[in-house]
Amino acid sequence: AQSVTQLDSHVSVSEGTPVLLRCNYSSSYSPSLFWYVQHPNKGLQLLLKYTSAATLVKGINGFEAEFKKSETSFHLTKPSAHMSDAAEYFCVVSDRRNQFYFGTGTSLTVIP
Amino acid sequence: EAGVTQFPSHSVIEKGQTVTLRCDPISGHDNLYWYRRVMGKEIKFLLHFVKESKQDESGMPNNRFLAERTGGTYSTLKVQPAELEDSGVYFCASSQVRGFSGNTIYFGEGSWLTVV
Numbered sequence: 720a721q722s723v724t725q726l727d728s729h730v731s732v733s734e735g736t737p738v739l740l741r742c743n744y745s746s747s748y749s750p751s752l753f754w755y756v757q758h759p760n761k762g763l764q765l766l767l768k769y770t771s772a773a774t775l776v777k778g779i780n781g782f783e784a785e786f787k788k789s790e791t792s793f794h795l796t797k798p799s800a801h802m803s804d805a806a807e808y809f810c811v812v813s814d815r816r817n818q819f820y821f822g823t824g825t826s827l828t829v830i831p
Numbered sequence: 832e833a834g835v836t837q838f839p840s841h842s843v844i845e846k847g848q849t850v851t852l853r854c855d856p857i858s859g860h861d862n863l864y865w866y867r868r869v870m871g872k873e874i875k876f877l878l879h880f881v882k883e884s885k886q887d888e889s890g891m892p893n894n895r896f897l898a899e900r901t902g903g904t905y906s907t908l909k910v911q912p913a914e915l916e917d918s919g920v921y922f923c924a925s926s927q928v929r930g931f932s933g934n935t936i937y938f939g940e941g942s943w944l945t946v947v
Binding site: 753755760761762763764765768809813816817818819820821822823824 | 834835862864866872873874875876879887922924926934935936937938939940941
């Protein structure tokens with residue numbers, strides 16, 4: 720069975736400092752992993768995805784994530800937070816039927 | 832190109848009433864999904880259409896929920912009768928390629944349902 724655990728429900732950073740949103744996954748085979756972002760009153764937007772190619776995945780808006788099989792992790796990072804990054808972030812794993820399993824979400828606050 | 836669109840964006844209904852949510856997928860996308868997030872919980876899968884056929888409806892919570900996709904275009908999700916625990920955000924998503932793990936799914940902005 721597939722599942723993801725987002726280790727932090729809330730993360731708060733100062734503008735201009737690095738962002739780290741943690742995600743651990745469980746999968747019975749080589750997984751496909753995604754990060755989605757949801758801004759207030761908006762839909763879910765794809766940030767990036769991993770599908771067994773390069774382990775370091777670059778996404779939109781300066782975000783990237785590294786797939787680490789040995790640690791079963793897929794943490795999301797950004798070198799410098801911007802006010803517009805304040806949103807809720809979801810780590811997602813998909814199974815062979817392309818059914819998505821969501822984490823519980825991490826709410827990111829950016830302090831000016 | 833238009834994205835996944837959902838209607839209504841917000842709905843407030845009384846317990847026992849009926850609500851119908853509509854989703855228009857991206858044009859040409861055969862796969863259509865419904866997900867839901869109830870307050871404080873994770874986003875959960877409800878069902879998956881491939882064209883007009885229900886591929887997987889294992890996530891539907893009970894028989895008060897009915898989803899249709901006539902003609903393989905737009906889909907509706909009806910809740911009848913609505914209960915308080917049905918409150919939440921209902922997301923629709925679509926994708927183009929079937930049977931491929933890692934296929935990107937594109938989400939709509941959600942229909943926010945409040946049952947009072």
